[in-house]
Amino acid sequence: MSDVLVEMIQRYTDARAGDGPFTTAIEGLTILRANGERAPSHMIYKPALCAAVQGTKWMICGERRLEYRAGQALVVNVEMPALGRIVEASPSKPFLGVVIEFELAVMREVMEALHAPPQSDADAGAGVFVTNLDGPLADCVRRALLLLDTPKAIPILYPSIMREICYWLLTGPGGADVARIALASGHAQRVISAIHALRDRFTELLRIEDLALIAQMSPSAFHREFKTLTSMTPLQYQKQLRLLEARRLMVEDSAKVETAAFRVGYESSSQFSREYARMFGAPPGRDVAALRGTFAQHEA
Structure with missing residues (x-):
């Protein structure tokens, strides 16, 4: 499967100038290519599946450093600023990757339809983790890329592929983290509500008490759960x-x-x-x- 994905991305990017990233006809699906190592770059990561098909990349969010290489994917469950860097790439073997942004409404629908949904009422866990890109999940990525050759089929077929991606993530090893952080009504979801408020009002004076009130938590508990989720303090x-x-x-x-x-x-x-x-x-x-x-x- 990895060779197939490499060939598909190589063919797509060879037809375009530059290194990318390349937006595609599928909203929320971006193709990455880099013909050499990149300097660290800061950006805001949205909830997404960030798949490495060839080469290696790492991400630093707060105090955590996560590396993912060919055959692995970074699963980001909460919007957060982070530092990323491509560390394994060359003209003969470029870094190749795919970013598929999650549709949280679809994720909720899939979770509600599961016979045995993952437990989602635990305390907050880290908002980002690395998983293997193999089996059905890799096949979903392959079929999503295949749709780029037939744009008219995208609005009809891509929604079902997104549902499959949600299913395999929710039923996979990190399913509890996906459910708890992205969908739950417990501590994680309340912290995420405060994160959204902070994102929308980041130019204002920060008061932990105000954010804790939004999260319906004590300031000390909010500060602790915020750092657990994002690996950084609110400030x-x-x-x-x-x-x-x-x-x-x-x-x-x-x-x-x-x-x-x-x-x-x-x-x-x-x-x-x-x-x-x-x-x-x-x-x-x-x-x-x-x-x-x-x-x-x-x-x-």
Whole structure:
């Protein structure tokens, strides 16, 4: 199966310029290719199946580092900022991968239809884990990629493939984590509600008490469960969201450093620049200039 997936992704990406990532005719399905190792990059991971078909990649979220290689997949159950890096790739053997974003409404429907659904009322577990990409799950990825050759079939057939993906994840080794974190009504789901509020209001002054109230938990219990789920504190989570958005504003909207800092909630541009350099490895001006140079090379 791995050879089949490699061939399919290789053929798809060979017909397109650059390394990718490549969006596809299937909403939420992205194909990855890198012909060499990549520098670490910060991004916001959405709930998704991130499959490595060839090569190796790692992800750091908070204090956790997870590596997944060919034949494995990263399962992300909660939206979170993280650092990712491709560490095994070359022109002769590029990194190849597929990202399939989850449809949580479908996940809920599948879970409700299970004869013996995984227990989902336990305390929160980590919001991301690595699983094997083999058997029926790998076949689902293969059939999803096959649909790219027949776009008219996508709206008819892809929903059933998504249901299968949800089924195999819920009934697999990590099923309890998927159910508990993505779907449950226990601690995990309440923390996720607070995460969504934090995501929508990350420019505002952070008060743990306010987030704990949304989660209907005591501040100490909320702080503990938040860190268990995301491997970072609420303050660290907010800071990464702010800095990622500021970076986007400077790169895509050509915002000045001070403007970007103010728009994401910083009152001090010097504090912003210090925290930015710690996260991205260079001061804002130098980092943005380097990113624009990289984008220009890809577009040339």
